[in-house]
Amino acid sequence: MSSYLNLSGVNKMFGDFQALDDVNLDIERGEFVTFLGPSGSGKTTTLMIIAGFEQATKGRITIDGKPLDGLKPYQRNIGIVFQNYALFPHKTAVENVYFPLQMRGVGRREGLEKANRMLELVGLKGFSERHPKELSGGQQQRVALARALVFEPSLLLLDEPLGALDKNLREQMQIEIKRIQKRLGVTTIFVTHDQTEAMSMSDRIVVFDKGRIEQVADPLELYHRPNTRFVAGFVGESNIMAGHVVDATAGLAECAVFGSCRYPADDRFSNGQAVNILIRPEHLKISRKAPESGEWATMTVDTIVNYGDNALVIGHSGDHPVRVRVLGADVVIIKEGEDCHISWRPEAVHIIAET
Amino acid sequence: MNRLMKAIGFVVVCFIAAPLVIVVPMSFSDARSLQFPPPGYWLGYYEAYFTDMSWLRPTWNSILIASATTVLTMILVVPATFALVRHKFYGKSVANVMMLMPMAVPHIVMAVGYYSYFGQMRLVHTHLGVILAHSCLSVPIAFLVLSANLKGFDRTLERAAQSLGASPMRTFIHVTLPILRPGLLISALFAFIQSFDETVVAIFISGRDAETLPRKMFDSIRQEADPVIAVISTLLFVVVLIGLLTPYLVKALRGRLRKTNAGSEAPPAALAPQE
Numbered sequence: 001m002s003s004y005l006n007l008s009g010v011n012k013m014f015g016d017f018q019a020l021d022d023v024n025l026d027i028e029r030g031e032f033v034t035f036l037g038p039s040g041s042g043k044t045t046t047l048m049i050i051a052g053f054e055q056a057t058k059g060r061i062t063i064d065g066k067p068l069d070g071l072k073p074y075q076r077n078i079g080i081v082f083q084n085y086a087l088f089p090h091k092t093a094v095e096n097v098y099f100p101l102q103m104r105g106v107g108r109r110e111g112l113e114k115a116n117r118m119l120e121l122v123g124l125k126g127f128s129e130r131h132p133k134e135l136s137g138g139q140q141q142r143v144a145l146a147r148a149l150v151f152e153p154s155l156l157l158l159d160e161p162l163g164a165l166d167k168n169l170r171e172q173m174q175i176e177i178k179r180i181q182k183r184l185g186v187t188t189i190f191v192t193h194d195q196t197e198a199m200s201m202s203d204r205i206v207v208f209d210k211g212r213i214e215q216v217a218d219p220l221e222l223y224h225r226p227n228t229r230f231v232a233g234f235v236g237e238s239n240i241m242a243g244h245v246v247d248a249t250a251g252l253a254e255c256a257v258f259g260s261c262r263y264p265a266d267d268r269f270s271n272g273q274a275v276n277i278l279i280r281p282e283h284l285k286i287s288r289k290a291p292e293s294g295e296w297a298t299m300t301v302d303t304i305v306n307y308g309d310n311a312l313v314i315g316h317s318g319d320h321p322v323r324v325r326v327l328g329a330d331v332v333i334i335k336e337g338e339d340c341h342i343s344w345r346p347e348a349v350h351i352i353a354e355t
Numbered sequence: 356m357n358r359l360m361k362a363i364g365f366v367v368v369c370f371i372a373a374p375l376v377i378v379v380p381m382s383f384s385d386a387r388s389l390q391f392p393p394p395g396y397w398l399g400y401y402e403a404y405f406t407d408m409s410w411l412r413p414t415w416n417s418i419l420i421a422s423a424t425t426v427l428t429m430i431l432v433v434p435a436t437f438a439l440v441r442h443k444f445y446g447k448s449v450a451n452v453m454m455l456m457p458m459a460v461p462h463i464v465m466a467v468g469y470y471s472y473f474g475q476m477r478l479v480h481t482h483l484g485v486i487l488a489h490s491c492l493s494v495p496i497a498f499l500v501l502s503a504n505l506k507g508f509d510r511t512l513e514r515a516a517q518s519l520g521a522s523p524m525r526t527f528i529h530v531t532l533p534i535l536r537p538g539l540l541i542s543a544l545f546a547f548i549q550s551f552d553e554t555v556v557a558i559f560i561s562g563r564d565a566e567t568l569p570r571k572m573f574d575s576i577r578q579e580a581d582p583v584i585a586v587i588s589t590l591l592f593v594v595v596l597i598g599l600l601t602p603y604l605v606k607a608l609r610g611r612l613r614k615t616n617a618g619s620e621a622p623p624a625a626l627a628p629q630e
């Protein structure tokens with residue numbers, strides 16, 4: 001069992017403050033992994049420890065079986081794209097990209113040629129002679145990417161590289177980065193606190209909270225089967241209700257809000273166990289009449305937020321807020337302030353152990 | 356309101372520029388001593404300046420002393436600034452105050468101090484003595500300029516360089532130093548000007564052998580009010596003017612070059628070996 005990048009038991013203390021708490025992670029060669037988590041959850045700290053700019057208080061890291069301990073940042077052969085790009089202002093785009101080659105003793109002619117090819121790959125043909133301040137944010141981003149890739153690093157780290165870009169450019173760069181990463185096959189860790197970015201780009205997502213890894217899973221798994229209440233709430237929109245298991249073998253739980261809920265039986269739970277019941281807003285169906293079969297509850301509509309193709313209906317059932325996502329065409333059947341029925345299928349119910 | 360501001364600005368500029376308006380014409384004057392307005396004009400005092408060793412020697416001394424002061428100041432200030440701006444250590448705030456001390460103490464006090472202290476060390480009336488004293492006065496100025504620059508320096512650039520394979524030494528040479536170059540140059544320039552301009556300490560300790568230009572001018576104005584002083588002042592003014600205008604000229608010239616370059620559309624020019 002050998003993964004390409006391995007972190008085991010990594011701890012980091014800043015004085016008394018524990019920034020990382022027993023981080024264990026395996027990443028395969030060529031994988032695109034995203035670190036997702038709220039501000040201050042330890043994403044950057046983990047990256048900086050891998051890059052060698054911070055020392056782990058405990059734990060070890062290996063790349064391809066070789067431990068990184070004792071290697072200085074400049075000996076690690078890891079490419080990094082920083083949030084503010086960190087391009088050298090006194091060098092042109094192509095000189096920036098040539099820099100890592102220069103440091104590796106590649107001759108100027110050969111190095112500049114290679115740097116130009118890399119700039120071409122990131123879509124910056126014809127911009128090589130410009131200085132960073134003569135480039136737009138997105139273009140600077142591409143130069144930074146080219147610079148971090150040109151020396152064929154064993155690992156590529158990107159710390160919120162798209163944070164400073166506007167929405168359109170951001171989406172464009174997401175696709176670009178993914179394309180280049182696939183083409184070069186470089187193992188990549190991408191940090192973001194934007195969950196849609198994480199969902200759309202990653203092979204796997206690592207969710208951080210308070211210096212701990214909450215869950216590692218592929219995007220769909222993470223969305224549909226979150227391990228913890230935190231992940232369920234952080235990734236996507238959700239209705240989370242506290243309840244307990246009634247019949248573990250049959251797959252039946254109960255909560256105050258929706259009454260009894262059947263769910264796909266799972267042997268991880270036992271009768272009477274306190275759980276959280278998760279139903280995604282798009283899995284709830286609104287109707288005026290009570291459904292004849294299946295499970296349902298009543299809800300009072302408070303607000304309808306229209307997005308054109310779909311709408312978010314925010315209401316409450318008892319004291320509990322409920323969110324329902326409906327298709328744009330269906331929203332005409334309800335009005336704000338009215339009562340209606342919501343129904344769902346057992347497959348849409350996901351049970352999370354209370355911790 | 357805006358007009359009033361402009362008027363005030365104009366008056367202030369006139370007030371500041373007034374000495375120039377008087378000094379420059381006086382340098383071309385044919386009067387026997389400083390006199391304004393000049394009775395007539397000639398270039399005789401320029402000739403006098405460029406042929407009289409008693410003026411040229413102090414000029415040379417000043418250039419020599421200011422240059423050496425600049426070098427010594429920068430050797431001291433660059434490492435000190437990096438230490439004080441970037442590192443935490445015990446007694447840092449005290450060290451900070453010490454660096455700025457020479458600026459707070461009146462020059463005359465420093466001068467008396469040097470006179471007696473250097474006297475014991477046989478450094479009075481030597482170039483070395485003046486260089487040491489001037490360096491002491493230049494350090495705080497150079498430090499202030501450089502530390503302001505260093506504080507604004509984005510350290511992720513250094514991290515980036517290291518992640519790209521540059522050791523700390525090469526990071527310093529290839530990234531830190533070039534980016535700080537304008538700050539270093541200005542810092543050095545201030546050190547140079549400080550020394551070149553310094554009079555009080557020079558009067559006390561430069562003596563005959565290491566006599567600086569300001570000291571010679573001071574002596575001269577006291578004794579004979581030789582119009583050569585106006586010549587020197589004018590020359591200094593011209594030198595400073597050139598120094599101030601050079602960056603703008605260079606910029607304008609570069610902009611022009613770039614425009615002509617962009618016109619001829621050079622494809623991957625970087626493929627050709629440069630520099």
Ligand SMILES: Nc1ncnc2c1ncn2[C@@H]1O[C@H](COP(=O)(O)OP(=O)(O)OP(=O)(O)O)[C@@H](O)[C@H]1O
Nearest residue numbers: 014017019037038039040041042043044045046193
């Ligand atoms: N040098 C440091 N000294 C002290 N505390 C630090 C240091 N660097 C980070 N921390 C703390 O460690 C925690 C994790 O920080 P980190 O930068 O890894 O968060 P992050 O997940 O990258 O957050 P963000 O999304 O805001 O970038 C934070 O609480 C932060 O305050």
Ligand SMILES: [Mg+2]
Nearest residue numbers: 043044045159
């Ligand atoms: Mg961060």
